[in-house]
Amino acid sequence: MNEERARLIKKLEEKAKEIRYKTVCLAYKAGKAHTGPSLSTTDILVALYYYKMNINPKNPKWVERDKFILSKGHGCVSLYVILAELGYYPAEDNLKLRKVDGIVQGHPDMTKTPGIEFTTGSLGNGIGAAVGMAIAAKIDKLKSKVYVLLGDGEIQEGIVWEAVASAKHYKLDNLIAIVDNNNFQSCGALPDICDFYPFREKWQSFGWNVIEIDGHDFNEILPALDLAERSKNPCVIIAKTIKGKGVSFMENNNAWHQKTYTKEEYEQACLELSLLRR
């Protein structure tokens, strides 16, 4: 790996640390928010927004842009931090997360929040919308890609597989799904609730290309995104992640799926994330 690549990865790692820190700050200010599910996706979001996607925050409706849908809409805290960082809207607007009259809702809202491509939150639905966007891009002969991030619990929803099947039928090589495989859902660990493994075989049997990676290692995330872009079939990246990644007492602790912080917990989380950043 050349030096340039190493510098890029270092830069992205630093950015991810910063986003994690700000995610915890924002979740704390919101009162009750989905910290755990937001921290597991942070590195993937950073790779998409700071490396992969062709976007222009100054012109959010630029026709040729790549599009991102957070199908697991509850993991939106990191996404809001990133959108504000990139200048889609002022960072102050995030302070009204989940508050009345705010532009950032409890789950992503395409009519209220600049940069949100599609409204999500009720699980399973984002990938169908992504299929529609990918079909529209093909009809318009656009080169743009559609990325959709799903939770691993979310793919228990039947509608996901309706969309997966239609993506294959319409040969949507411009559609890339990413599964945030943190192995937890609201009630507990995936295998204990409704064991939906194995993932690879399921997606493959629907005609998708499958790439499996460590969803916290940019050395794996970046090549996977580059490879997915060149896939001749719809492609899914199954990203092994850790719910609550970056804060010791949140990692793999499902209590942090959605939880209000005590002051001590908040301070401890900030301390850990600050130390990470040094």
Add this chain to the structure above:
Amino acid sequence: MNSCGNTRKAFGEELLNLVQEGEDIIAVCADTRDSMRLDLLAEKFSNRVINVGIAEQNMMMVAAGIASTGKIAFAATYAMLNSMRALEQVRTFVAYPKLNVKIVSGLSGLTGSIEGVTHQCIEDLAIMRSIPNMVVLASADYASTKVIVREAAEYTGPVYIRIGRDDTPDIFDGSYSFEIGKANKLQDGKDLCMISTGLILDHAIKAVKILQNRGFSIRLLEMPSIKPIDKEAIIKAAQDIGKLVTVEEHTILGGLGGAVAEVLTDNIPTRLTRLGINDVFTESGEYIDLLNKYGLSVENIVRQSEKLILE
């Protein structure tokens, strides 16, 4: 008038016309390409008809995704699938973001007839009317379906359109006028105001003729726009006449009758008889036999109207 036309064919033909005129329309269906007459569009513009297979929820999401890119999406399947199977997708991902999706429902009301309750839909108007941002329309015949489909495409935002299945009697011609939120006064009268919507308008017209022959003077309003509803026309009928009857191929709860009752209650409490299916499930049967059995025969409309007039 004995000629007949098909509302599904009208939909397919008008959609093709709109695309030929350059409208950026994509139609999405769920194994209903031929039955919703999207074959007419597909023959000439194959890439403008997306068939997702038997997967109505995905159909609605794909339509929403397409509409989010600035195109006009039409989602076309049967009324009970559009209004129930895909209801959450309609509510949260079409209506809430106010996306430009036109939901076209065949087999509405009792037109699913011989298939039985599973394929009939007498609840869709009530369901759709409860959703913010949703425009709810019902067409009465072939010619009016064409006009309504065209107007729905012109309007920016979500629209639900109720159409039928088999051929139905022609009521209107190409001069049919339609505006979202407006009633059509088909004739004036002073003893009773009858308000109807959709295919059952045919029975309402026949009932009015019989009532006239018996010496009554009837105002007849066609209400193709269930939401928004023409409040002024309803209030005016209440002021001018003071007795109203609604006729709809739908449960009497929450549809046209419910909407008219709400307007009257809020503005000018007035005697109203709601005719429709009386909060029961129906059964398999020929369309006309079902209308007769479940309270929508011409005779019953006449009988209930006369009763109200003579009160």
